[in-house]
Amino acid sequence: xxxYDDAVLVLKEYGDQADLRDLYLDHLAAHPDGxxxxxxxGHLTSSALVVDxxxxxxxxxxxxxxxxxxxxxxxxxxxDATVEAAALREATEESGITGLxxxxxxxxxxxxxxxxxxxxxxxxxxxxxxxPAGAVEQLSEESLDLRWFAYExxxxxxxxxxxxxxxxxxxxx
Numbered sequence: 001x002x003x004y005d006d007a008v009l010v011l012k013e014y015g016d017q018a019d020l021r022d023l024y025l026d027h028l029a030a031h032p033d034g035x036x037x038x039x040x041x042g043h044l045t046s047s048a049l050v051v052d053x054x055x056x057x058x059x060x061x062x063x064x065x066x067x068x069x070x071x072x073x074x075x076x077x078x079x080d081a082t083v084e085a086a087a088l089r090e091a092t093e094e095s096g097i098t099g100l101x102x103x104x105x106x107x108x109x110x111x112x113x114x115x116x117x118x119x120x121x122x123x124x125x126x127x128x129x130x131x132p133a134g135a136v137e138q139l140s141e142e143s144l145d146l147r148w149f150a151y152e153x154x155x156x157x158x159x160x161x162x163x164x165x166x167x168x169x170x171x172x173x
Contacts, residue, residue, distance in 0.1 A: 042121030047073020096138025
């Protein structure tokens with residue numbers, strides 16, 4: 001199974017956000033290259049909110065280009081076997097934490113957001129990753145900062161998409 005096939009399957013099985021899910025599926029049907037950054041019409045990305053439920057906190061990254069506190073994530077790569085694997089790879093790379101485990105049940109939500117040209121849209125498939133006990137983060141070169149925030153602090157530092165991702169994650173925990 002290709003990454004493209006996996007994405008279509010994951011999206012078809014995703015039970016929420018029907019209009020947005022269908023937009024993602026229509027995009028992939030129209031753009032066989034829609035999994036990767038070179039697709040000028042937009043492309044799927046995969047991300048994960050790193051959570052530490054025992055301490056009631058989430059790890060956010062201060063994005064280097066956008067200057068915003070966001071979940072870990074980014075572009076799918078040819079070596080990614082699944083959208084889920086891409087999310088876990090990105091979360092591990094950007095957090096520096098080994099032993100992350102994605103929350104069971106597939107994506108937590110979808111988020112479509114505009115990005116600067118030459119591409120136009122990120123179609124983000126969002127997961128939640130559970131941090132192991134005693135997890136220690138390590139700043140990567142992709143971030144300006146990396147910081148744990150208590151659940152109740154997230155709305156004060158992050159945008160609405162991250163707040164919704166946290167709400168959906170907490171509902172699933």
